[in-house]
Amino acid sequence: MRGTPASLFLMLFAVFAPLSLLSFGGGNVVIADIAHQSIAVQHWTSDRDFADLFALSRAAPGPGSMLCALIGWKVAGIAGALVATVAFYLPSSLLLFIIAKIWGRWRGATWHLAVERGMAPIAAGLLLAGGIAVLRASPAGPVVWVAAGVATAALLRWPRMHPVPLLLASGAVFGLIDLLR
Amino acid sequence: MSQGREPAVAYVSLAAIFFAFLRLGCTSFGGGTAGWVYREIVQRRGWIDEQAFLPDLTIGQGMPGSNGVNMAILVGRRLKGGAGAFVAPFAMLAGPFAMILVIGVIYGRMGDHRTVHAVLDGVAAAVVGLSFSTGITVIARGAAEWSSIAIAALTVLCVGVLGWPILPVVLGLAPVSIGIVFARGR
8 A cells, every 4th residue: 555644544533533423313414524525625535436435335235334444445545444434433332332321311301302303304404415415426417316316216115125136226227328338 | 111121131142242243244235234233133133122122223323323333332232231332333344344345445456447337326326315215204204394394405405505514514403403393392
């Protein structure tokens, strides 16, 4: 791997650790910020690379937020992948561990329910925004918007459908169209 | 919440927890890892029952962090205290971490092929469909509450369309959204 100054690891940590604590509703809700930071702010990846890494992270098993590991790897090799992964999972995990110890006392409190229900639409909005960020980063243009729309409709119509065959089918269709061009 | 009866938690060794979550991590394709934890630990192995799992699920989904990792921490903690809370998420992430690096290296070798980009674009589009449908389902579940639709729409506008960073948007909207729910609850 190329020389990797410590400042690069520091930046990886500084970008991913705050997002860890902001990922209310799951790792996917901060995708928009990960895209923005990786492409426009830090210049870690091009649009093309980000779109590819995003897809790769979903074709692999495990939490979708393993995208962080791929971006860290792109920036600073295996050590970068480790730093980004730890930065993205450790802060939220520590917070959760502490909260889990004292949460029981609050259960059922009005404000506790209000926090839970109040955060839900924001998490939903962030999910939609993250999808938009990915589509905007994709250099393939309008076709990915159309395909995403079709996938959305299919999943809303058949909510119990396993997503993996859908991902593979969509990838296969795009690949075939490309080969036939 | 049903009180009185103690939730059932099985006695399992730390090694068993490690291997169960290692397996879980390596097989949980397509995201939604919290659902995979449920299928593997509650349904298949019966290590904890629903009564113990569901309250944990509320916390795991409500707190920041990957839902799957959060569930691993909470379930590990129930099974084996602090050691379980460390081992379970570690094991769950170890496999995918190794695999994604292998995938990354392969991509690095052949990533500049046009068809590879096209296939990945197709996969990404379907994944976005997954995010969209989840987001829409969540909004629809808070059904017909104009306020939650407005909050979600504002979030999409600020973050998705205007490209603002998440932190100020969440800090600005969270108190408003929570306040509205709180006020209605009285």
